[in-house]
Amino acid sequence: MQRSLTIALDMMGGDYGPRSSIPAAVEAVHLHPTLTLILCGNEQLLQEQLSQLDALQHPRLKIQHCTQIVTNADEPASALRNKKDASMRIALDLVKQGKAQACVSSGNTGALFAMAHYVLKMLPGIKRPALISSVPTETKKPVYLLDLGANVHCDAHTLYQFGIMGSVVARESQDIEHPRVSLLNIGSEDIKGHEGIKEAAQMMQKNPALNYTGYSEGSDIFSGKSDVIVCEGFVGNVALKTCEGIAKLIMHKMTRALKKHLLYRGLALILMPVIKKIYKKVNPDQYNGASLVGLRGIVVKSHGNASASAFLAAINEAVREVQRQLPEKIQTAFAEHEPMQDAS
Amino acid sequence: MQRSLTIALDMMGGDYGPRSSIPAAVEAVHLHPTLTLILCGNEQLLQEQLSQLDALQHPRLKIQHCTQIVTNADEPASALRNKKDASMRIALDLVKQGKAQACVSSGNTGALFAMAHYVLKMLPGIKRPALISSVPTETKKPVYLLDLGANVHCDAHTLYQFGIMGSVVARESQDIEHPRVSLLNIGSEDIKGHEGIKEAAQMMQKNPALNYTGYSEGSDIFSGKSDVIVCEGFVGNVALKTCEGIAKLIMHKMTRALKKHLLYRGLALILMPVIKKIYKKVNPDQYNGASLVGLRGIVVKSHGNASASAFLAAINEAVREVQRQLPEKIQTAFAEHEPMQDAS
Structure with a gap:
């Protein structure tokens, strides 16, 4: 075959x-x-x-x-x-x-x-290639994040194009007919916003072929609300590497907590493989490759x-x-x- | 007293x-x-x-x-x-x-x-106020992150000033004589870099009163290598909220893994308080206040x-x-x- x-x-x-x-x-x-x-x-x-x-x-x-x-x-x-x-x-x-x-x-x-x-x-x-990778979510499907560092800054049209590319990747990889695309933004949109992102949002909204669903915050990345999240390379790189850092920190704290008490030491033997598996899953940067699209x-x-x-x-x-x-x-x-x- | x-x-x-x-x-x-x-x-x-x-x-x-x-x-x-x-x-x-x-x-x-x-x-x-908060690290001392969203974009001089303010906060809060200050940057500095950050790095280096220790990546935030990490508000906000998101995801996956197997169900009763405590610790956005300095x-x-x-x-x-x-x-x-x- x-x-x-x-x-x-x-x-x-x-x-x-x-x-x-x-x-x-x-x-x-x-x-x-x-x-x-x-x-x-x-x-x-x-x-x-x-x-x-x-x-x-x-x-x-x-x-x-x-x-x-x-x-x-x-x-x-x-x-x-x-x-x-x-x-x-x-x-x-x-x-x-x-x-x-x-x-x-x-x-x-x-x-x-x-x-x-x-x-x-x-x-x-x-206009520009983007580095894209998937990260796990609370649902069964992952979310595709781009750009992860190929372009430090991106103008509105580049972000818009990333939305189209991300949508194709999610559709082809996850068999989703109309992948939900969102733009990464910060909580208080009302704080003097990021003009490029606002403009990209308008461009995405106007394209009926793109299933644009609005802004996402950092805390929404893993919720499964979006299939594709678009951001500048600087921001995407920091977000992905922060995941790596926090996953490492949680592993560290968890292992220490488990080793601290005699009772937990026995459990640790059983639980460490579970924790390590989860760590691998939420540590996408180490685990998956990222593609230049x-x-x-x-x-x-x-x-x-x-x-x-x-x-x-x-x-x-x-x-x-x-x-x-x-x-x-x-x-x-x-x-x-x-x-x-x-x-x- | x-x-x-x-x-x-x-x-x-x-x-x-x-x-x-x-x-x-x-x-x-x-x-x-x-x-x-x-x-x-x-x-x-x-x-x-x-x-x-x-x-x-x-x-x-x-x-x-x-x-x-x-x-x-x-x-x-x-x-x-x-x-x-x-x-x-x-x-x-x-x-x-x-x-x-x-x-x-x-x-x-x-x-x-x-x-x-x-x-x-x-x-x-x-020039500008900054939103600052501490997040836990693998060491006993936390790291102070600023700006967390008060300023979407920041010029070099603003980032430099944030370094001074962050240094004072870390010194006063954690009793560290010369807090190690770093600038958040992305891995490959050699990719067309972020001019404002490079310029801020030069300004920090030139000030002997500031203990500037170079760039940090997202994965370094929680390592304890720095006492203060400086970035633009957009990036800081995304990084902090990504922590919140990934901590939630890990809790979710962990709880599910523990509930899945009959053997683990008993352990879950003992372990969930440990996991929740860790979750609280690594979920700083929910837990601590952030200060406008x-x-x-x-x-x-x-x-x-x-x-x-x-x-x-x-x-x-x-x-x-x-x-x-x-x-x-x-x-x-x-x-x-x-x-x-x-x-x-």
Whole structure:
């Protein structure tokens, strides 16, 4: 049933490089029988890690040797100019050349964003790409948050376009016919408001193809009232990372409370797995990949601190996006529903 | 030892009005033997609630009848113009007139901000007031976050001034000689950064009286690495409310996980109080009051959804700020350490 597909992986990114990306890749080809992975990175390092897992001869794991690595210290502009043989860049080039249908990286976000933008280009009519990810809610369906940091500030039209892109992602991923889209705002709208958000709200309201449901506050993100929540990259990044921080804090306090009393110590053994599972669920930044949408290609960003299982989750996300033909669906939505396409 | 002090309360704000503010007031005068409270609001309603608690004749609970109420639907400008006899306004007027040393309200934030700004005025040299509150960390000391929504956007100099004010609050409240101050930023500084934040960082670095320790990310807020974290009001509000949302989500998932299995049901009885205590701790927006700093008077804002215990916590916070003479300390800090005071 599954069509054969090829994904390019930047193996050298993140805090652990091949130590987490190789086990993830090996597991991914095991899970997906029609998946071929092109492993971009230092050939020798990759071979060493592969042979440790007895996977050196795997027919669907192909090494693409690269001489450079993008580090977290690299400025995006300089990485773009000087690191044309970096694993990150080569993985993107493979998508551009049609040799891979998607790429996954856990490397320097800024550099990945600049390179992806430069190599893959925007879909017609879309102003800016956005980083999108889902977070869990009190209901069974997650909510999609964008932008998570690709654009520090966004004008009204960009926020409006993010609403359309988010709506397509939620529709395709969660099988929701008319995803409820809202804009993140602060409680007291009456305090001197944020003009860009008010203008974006008007644009969303005017588009009958978009199911715009009004403003959300930070406290509403996880309620399940919205399928898509749109905000500027700075705000989205802070919100997502704050989740990570508070989840860590709750884990910390909980563990301490459980260890404090002798009675609880026994319970802790039973309860810690439950708590850890919840922690993982509410710690989306660590757990899921985030996707860069709006480009002529699929790019999934895994957390810099990604474990093998988190990197695997990002590969799985890339597989799903290829199967859903996400860029094509976004392009169709813009062609049909973006009345202001030519005005931008 | 305690000096006698008087605090004016806006009794009519928030979702519950006198139903939560009266029990809080009765408890507060019980806790603080030298505290007098001026209860601003509808006399009849207040008397009814007081008599239910047998506190109608309490010598330190004085009713100040007001004919108007600021609602959440009121625009700040219109409330300022048209609601001069509202309980919120009268409470602030009492501070201005020196009849009370602080005021507490759980009403419309925008209106409270506009009225407090107009009635009390800024301390010399300070550009904007900020809403500040503490949130728990993994260490014993909390971290102070500002601004939490009084100013949607802030320029570099305003952020810099917030750093000074936050530093004074942390020093006075937590007895820290040189509080570590940081600026909230997003992970990849290298992504086209936020100019105002970069400029504020330079200003903070140049002031030797300020212990500036660099950028923090959302995930660092609760780590205890900083005593004060400075950001724009929009971002701070989203971060704080996201905490509220995620704490609610974790409670929800935890309760469900505990109820699901028969084995856990018994444990739930023992553990739910622990979980609830943690929830309260990590849900600062509900629990503590937030203070408006930078004004010539003390204003504590309680959550709109404040229960009696949350409103009591806000009264307690106001008592502490009076005892610490917070506005005077902020004024001294600005006179001593704000080199750019005249340049603004």
